[in-house]
Amino acid sequence: MKLYEQVADELRQRIDRGYYRCGDRLPSIRSLSREHGISIATVQEAYRLLEDQGLAEARPKSGYYVRPRPATPAMPAISRPAQRPLEVSQWEQVLDLLCASEQPGILALGRGMPDIDAPSLKPLQRALASGPGTSGHRGLAYDSLRGSQELRQQVARLGVDSGCRLHPDDIVVTTGCQEALSISLRAVTRPGDVVAVDSPSFYGTMQAIKAFGLKAMEIPTDPVTGISLDALELALEKWPIRVIQITPTCNNPLGYTMPDDHRRQLLSLAQRFDVAIIEDDIYGDLSYAFPRPRTIKSFDSDGRVLLCSSFSKTLAPGLRVGWVAPGRYGEQVLHMKYVGTAACATLPQLAVADFIAEGHYERHLRRMRAQYQQSRDQMIAWVERHFPAGTRISYPQGGFLLWAELPGDADSIRLNERLLAQGIRIGPGPLFSASGKYRNCLRLNYSDKPDARIEAAVRKVGEEATRMLLELNRVA
């Protein structure tokens, strides 16, 4: 542990033990420097770390203060999906959500879109504009089947942050994370196979399960610790499961980050039953904790984890730059990439590689982590204020997506239809289930900086939900 990390750790312990309470002024940089006999710069670094971890905040000309942490709201209970493998439905609902954001004037509150207005993205626009000039014909020629060498080098380097030792040749670049997930699924399954998934689960993977003639076995999932290992073990014993597909870090839609010991146990289960794991890490770099959580892949000793990610949530989705580290399934994954798209667009890859190599990625991440964490607290406050009493909400550990569970028989699909007339779209819960469960749940996006327009939209969602519940009670 480095010196500044030791100092930060000591301050964190003092906060945890209540020596400094929420809103208290923390020791000045000068006094800490004297107290520990260390440089001003080291203390500043320690405070920057505490800021990254959401524990301290700087107030101009005044010093550092303990950051107010909102009381954790009531969270949803562990999910109870169907106890058998199912075919996936809900494509119409997904299509509806995808098309919603294409309509002008609609506030797409349900979509998984990051904030692309951040000034820290400007160097990326510059890299994109200079690419055709600096890369000459590279940008026009076929990219290599694995993807650009420059980008794979940067991805391998970033892997260290999540505990992975990857060689550039361990990585296959893809057209977004969706292609990474899709070719991974196809590489390890045959039609008719069963895929175990966390539940609720990302609809993009669920629809791929449907399209490839697979069945989804939804596993009960805890909104704090993730997929239930006991339930998973029972399912592995009972059904011919070929692969476990989960999003353990900054889960979509629940926002939890699975503890390390659960990750190790999950891996042991996969080894015992000899199944593969497809680990979706697309929001991992947006974890509010610093350093970011380790991936399951980082514990993997026999190459059974296919780690999938992209720059769609951390940078921008329109680039379509994703990647997979397929472990022992490399050859099958390459074949599936070849038959699916043959190669990725070259210029966006080179621009992203450039952006990372010049240090812009870490800077951008630091900014977005802090912004999204603040926006989370604001969004939670608004939902608590405007949604019907009895609403339960997730407490995301990263990313920019909130999950809300409405009380009673509220119906998020009908709610969504009603909101359309008011120019608002939410992410209805049934999208996240093979069988249309979570009808009383919805997903909200808080990537945009909180403003009056967004609060007004959240209020309208809450009012419409309250009205719906009143109508239901009247009928009953």
Add this chain to the structure above:
Amino acid sequence: MKLYEQVADELRQRIDRGYYRCGDRLPSIRSLSREHGISIATVQEAYRLLEDQGLAEARPKSGYYVRPRPATPAMPAISRPAQRPLEVSQWEQVLDLLCASEQPGILALGRGMPDIDAPSLKPLQRALASGPGTSGHRGLAYDSLRGSQELRQQVARLGVDSGCRLHPDDIVVTTGCQEALSISLRAVTRPGDVVAVDSPSFYGTMQAIKAFGLKAMEIPTDPVTGISLDALELALEKWPIRVIQITPTCNNPLGYTMPDDHRRQLLSLAQRFDVAIIEDDIYGDLSYAFPRPRTIKSFDSDGRVLLCSSFSKTLAPGLRVGWVAPGRYGEQVLHMKYVGTAACATLPQLAVADFIAEGHYERHLRRMRAQYQQSRDQMIAWVERHFPAGTRISYPQGGFLLWAELPGDADSIRLNERLLAQGIRIGPGPLFSASGKYRNCLRLNYSDKPDARIEAAVRKVGEEATRMLLELNRVA
């Protein structure tokens, strides 16, 4: 028929009837203008059309001459593939070919790469560089599921040239033609289904057939008129064929263009047996005939043709901008695109749309058609000069790929291995067959402007093939 087309038609008839022979000077622009009482500009337009059709050529300060047409070389016989549906093999060979062009210093004579050095592509580089500035955030946001509206409008407009009336909403943009073919196949089949293909056939589609658990029924194919309709009819009667996948225009690898009456008959067969047609038109705009041939899609009245194409051969493959007009299978195709890649990179689409809208595409096509046609004649001359006696070669009607059939027991896979030591890669014939047929055949690319390096390579291929045949004779 327009006035300049009438004039061109009359000249063509005079050439065909032998009034003007190969190398003869054609009437001057001034005299034709007087003779027909029409403007100089109209005569110039007529001559431009004859140039496009490869019938006339301009000589500086001298006028127009009848273009020398080389005697058609001996062509391969109609193919005789296996008479039953087969699983596809040959992935290792394909991988080998794909990786060959990534090795520095290797002349990849077998790859399907266009000439990206043409000066008429410069406006495309400019459009790519200005995109991030002019499109603002568009380039970073998710593209719509169907693809950018601007590009779909331009593709619909271009469709008129091949006789199609397409609405922008009839088109789905894809990550290259490979994704168009791949999602089309998946949209109309289930694992275990049989796909009828021309033979030899593009290995990208063949590998997709393999990956999706389908079987390929290779149909005998004539190197001038394309797939045998009699053999296809027999196959449709005998096997549970779900879809016919062919490349009827500037076929890869044989180079033929199927006559219009064959296209109509093929469509009738598809209607009678109620199967879909996946029409790969990726080389269609590079047809040496002007106006370009009609697509099968242009005759389609009940939406059973899925027309697939891209700008990878006409412009540049690194863009990964392709498209499909899926007819009645639109919803399934959208679903397959969503689960495969979700969306395409935005900026390359906008750059291509811009390039077409400003008229650069037609100019570039005119240039490349003429260049490739000249290169074809040069490549044929070199192959006739350097390859073993008895070699048969295709006579491509468009594109930039030549197919050569070596005599006797020549083995193109071993030939390819031997050539590697000399820095040359060819496209071995077995890649183009489900079952590894066409072992004595190979594909050559003539997109680069003919130069001494390429002739030296063709000579080496010929010498090595001759050596191989001598060795085989000695053993026998």
